[in-house]
Amino acid sequence: MRRLASLLLTLGLGSGLLLAAPLAASAHDVLERTNPADGTTVSRMPASVVLTFSEEPLDIGSQVVVTGPSGPVSSGAPTISGRDVTQAVAPTAPGGDYTVTYRVTSDDGHPVTGTFSFHATVGLDGSTATAGATVHVRPVDTEEQAAARSSLLVPILLTVVSTILLLGLAGYLVLRGREADRRT
Numbered sequence: 001m002r003r004l005a006s007l008l009l010t011l012g013l014g015s016g017l018l019l020a021a022p023l024a025a026s027a028h029d030v031l032e033r034t035n036p037a038d039g040t041t042v043s044r045m046p047a048s049v050v051l052t053f054s055e056e057p058l059d060i061g062s063q064v065v066v067t068g069p070s071g072p073v074s075s076g077a078p079t080i081s082g083r084d085v086t087q088a089v090a091p092t093a094p095g096g097d098y099t100v101t102y103r104v105t106s107d108d109g110h111p112v113t114g115t116f117s118f119h120a121t122v123g124l125d126g127s128t129a130t131a132g133a134t135v136h137v138r139p140v141d142t143e144e145q146a147a148a149r150s151s152l153l154v155p156i157l158l159t160v161v162s163t164i165l166l167l168g169l170a171g172y173l174v175l176r177g178r179e180a181d182r183r184t
């Protein structure tokens with residue numbers, strides 16, 4: 001009985017930790033917004049791409065790669081000003097779909113990486129995108145993680161419920177055994 005109770009406690013604590021872990025992990029710098037914004041279409045390719053973080057990133061090993069129909073068009077290293085990380089774009093950048101991959105160092109020392117995309121109708125070189133916006137799907141990382149958590153929660157809850165039922169059954173049998181003893 002005591003073993004079952006401690007198992008139940010462990011399960012409860014375990015599922016609690018499982019749910020709390022992602023909250024603790026998000027305590028460092030996160031990307032708040034970008035310009036151009038993720039999944040948007042801009043009429044003209046901007047001369048630079050700006051990433052704004054929740055806190056000022058450290059100026060260590062920052063990397064922002066802007067890739068378009070003609071390949072990478074990042075020009076020079078990114079500059080950090082306050083919470084903004086700015087990456088210049090080469091004047092040869094054509095119109096089309098762009099993907100930006102970044103890596104900065106959070107002020108707690110952790111690397112922060114990610115990707116976002118946008119569509120520029122007209123390029124810095126004056127060219128017009130041959131096709132319309134094609135891939136503008138927001139990364140579903142967080143939603144997938146949430147789904148994974150809730151799908152884990154179901155078996156955990158089932159285990160807890162079945163453990164409680166077993167405890168109840170064991171308790172009932174013990175009580176019935178005592179009553180039978182008393183009768184004899």
Ligand SMILES: [Cu+2]
Nearest residue numbers: 028106108110
């Ligand atoms: Cu961190």
